[in-house]
Amino acid sequence: MVKQAGARPGASGPGTPATVALVAAGIPFTAHTYAHDPATTNYGLEAAHALGLDPDRVFKTLLAEADGRLVVGIVPVTGMLDLKSLAAAVGAKRAVMADPSVAERKTGYVVGGISPIGQKAALPTVLDETAALWETVYVSGGRRGFDIELAPDDLLRVTSGQLADIAR
Structure with missing residues (x-):
C-alpha cells in the first residue's frame, strides 16, 4: 500500500506529471497507492479511509474561476472551499x-485525480492554512488511488502557492 519515495518516479509509485515535477524540483515525498473503488465519488475521504489517515490531513484540489481566470484551491477533504475567501486571496x-x-483540460488530470502539482500550466494556487498544522499532508498524486505525502512548505514551493484561510 505504501511505497517510499525514490530517486525517480517509477521507484516512488505511478509515474505522473506530479511525481516527475517533484523529482525535478528535488522535493522529498512519499507516494501512497490504494485500491480505488470506481463507485466512490468522494475521492478524498476514500483516500483517508484507505490509508488510515485523519481526514483533516488529506487535501483535495479544486479549480475555480476568479474574475475569469482559473485558480487552484487546496482544502481538507472534510471541508468545503470558501469561494469568497479564495477570491480575496488571489485579489479577485x-x-x-x-x-x-475545463478543470480536466487545463490541468491534464481527471476529476478525482487532479493533483495541484505538475499541472499543464502554472495556475495561482492557494493552500488552506490548516495544512500548516501538519508536518506532512496528502494530496492527489495525479491518479485516482494515488496520493502524495509531502511537507506543506514543499507543496507551496513546488506550486508557487500561498497559504490562506480558504476552507469552511
Whole structure:
C-alpha cells in the first residue's frame, strides 16, 4: 500500500506529471497507492479511509474561476472551499467553481485525480492554512488511488502557492 519515495518516479509509485515535477524540483515525498473503488465519488475521504489517515490531513484540489481566470484551491477533504475567501486571496472580486471538463483540460488530470502539482500550466494556487498544522499532508498524486505525502512548505514551493484561510 505504501511505497517510499525514490530517486525517480517509477521507484516512488505511478509515474505522473506530479511525481516527475517533484523529482525535478528535488522535493522529498512519499507516494501512497490504494485500491480505488470506481463507485466512490468522494475521492478524498476514500483516500483517508484507505490509508488510515485523519481526514483533516488529506487535501483535495479544486479549480475555480476568479474574475475569469482559473485558480487552484487546496482544502481538507472534510471541508468545503470558501469561494469568497479564495477570491480575496488571489485579489479577485468573485469566484465560482470551474466546470469539471475545463478543470480536466487545463490541468491534464481527471476529476478525482487532479493533483495541484505538475499541472499543464502554472495556475495561482492557494493552500488552506490548516495544512500548516501538519508536518506532512496528502494530496492527489495525479491518479485516482494515488496520493502524495509531502511537507506543506514543499507543496507551496513546488506550486508557487500561498497559504490562506480558504476552507469552511
